[in-house]
Amino acid sequence: MASSTLFSSAKPQENSMHFLKRPASAGRFAALTAALAAGPAFAQSSTTPAAQAATATIPVDDGWRYSLGFGVFETPKYQGASATRFQPAPIVGVAYGRYFFGSVADANVPFGLGAFLYRDDHFRLGVALSYDLVSPRDTSDDFHLHGLPDINRTAHATLFGSYNLDWLSVVGAVSQDIAGEKEGTTASLDVLGRYHPGSKWTLSAGPGITWGSAQYNQTFFGVDAAGSARSGLAAYSPGAGIAALRVTAGASYLLTKHWSFGARVVATRLPGVVGNSPIVEKKTQMTYGAFAGYSF
Template identity: 80%
Template sequence: MRFLKRPASVGRFAALTAALAASPAFAQSSTTPAAQASTNTSTFDDGWRFSLGFGAFETPRYQGASSTKFQPAPIVGVSYGRYFFGSVADASVPFGLGAFLYRDEHLRVGVALSYDLVSPRDSSDDIRLHGLPDINRTLHATLFGSYNLDWFTVVGAVSQDVAGENEGATASLDLFGRYSPASKWTLSAGPGITFGSAEYNNTYFGITPQNSTRSGLNAYSPGAGIAALRMTASASYLLSRHWTLGARIVATRLPGAVGNSPVVEKKTQMTYGAFAGYAF
């Protein structure tokens, strides 16, 4: 039992699946866990790389909901040298297009444009939301970076709504420790935090006077501040050179002013998921 560097195929797929798409629990939200970056530099050759797979998750219906929903999530990743499309390694980007600006054995910095694959919140998601506006899908510009050791990764990302949907900006930081009890198994866990701008927090957790009148909820404006604290744990198993199975659990706490929003029914949010994928 020891700390190990992961095989290249495990590293490639774990990086892609860490940013699984199509769910507010993973896609550009205050609950988003940043991706766990691969520590193996063989993923940085100049050839084509492809990953395909499928995941299924149980997630909160919206940020702060007490009810959950089942969310299928296709996994698609294509890269050529420093350029990538699909699920973006090393960033909290579920589906986008981008490039690494710098990369070496330990440090990576890149940019990406991504689009929400599902609406972050609809007024029909819960009776508590009736009278509140939907939160629409939008385009995000993200600057991300990671620093990787064989057993430890630090990942940070700053993201901005660039399509004028009033979703503001977020900044996230996640730490991951990795452990391999056997050659085919990789276990990972660590804490994370997301800071939301005033525009972001007010869109997701605020209630304007006009919306208060329509919904019956008290007017509320949380302002800028911490939007989420989380703990992420995951496991992956290498079936073969190409096939990987995995599971992930994310526990998120909506703290402070965000958690005190009239929109929030439950401050502690849980997301569970499993996936299978093929990397080639």
């Protein structure tokens, strides 16, 4: 699941070459929209648009930073579902210097605890620990899942890095299930371009890709022999491979140095080995979100 000028109320044209001098409110705004984009269901998945978390450069600020907000999402009930659901989402972010709690800017972590290992004007490298706040998939989500096991919430360890300019972010993240829930490893890469049509508006768009390990793809898209017997679906073992291709588009508006509003649309395609899974009812997945936030 995590965007525009989140950590700055200054005009984009005035600070495009001075990222570290942006007011702290801009960075808080960035962390807030990161949460919106990073985790529509507050559970990490291959459809999570990682680059959304870095739609604005985050200043190297050694002080305290806070953000509160609320988002509403329409998201598939599970990866590959044809049905959707609305998911309200409170958004909280607290940061002190290189340490942060809540939404993890520059990574596809909707809610976690972590630290930047390295930061400068453009590059970020960090680690985070996170835990899913909702289950990625329940059998009760859809009759199509009858007989298949639930996918439980789990803890993740994530290594992430980003390169940020005022008009571009390139974000990569590798995440590993560390709680033994058989959710394996994912690696994501996103590129997001930005355009500022005015001093308060930021428009963003760009592509992304996620690779899933054999264990990850089996848990989310595979059907073992027992599951096949219970559900009537054909047995299927997808193996490792591309788990998602996506395009993200969004708009953010900085009303004041404290209040911000925005919206995001993510179109995800489940390709190849995962898209051919009998679990998948719809290969093209759409996620819509809107948020309001206050930074202080």
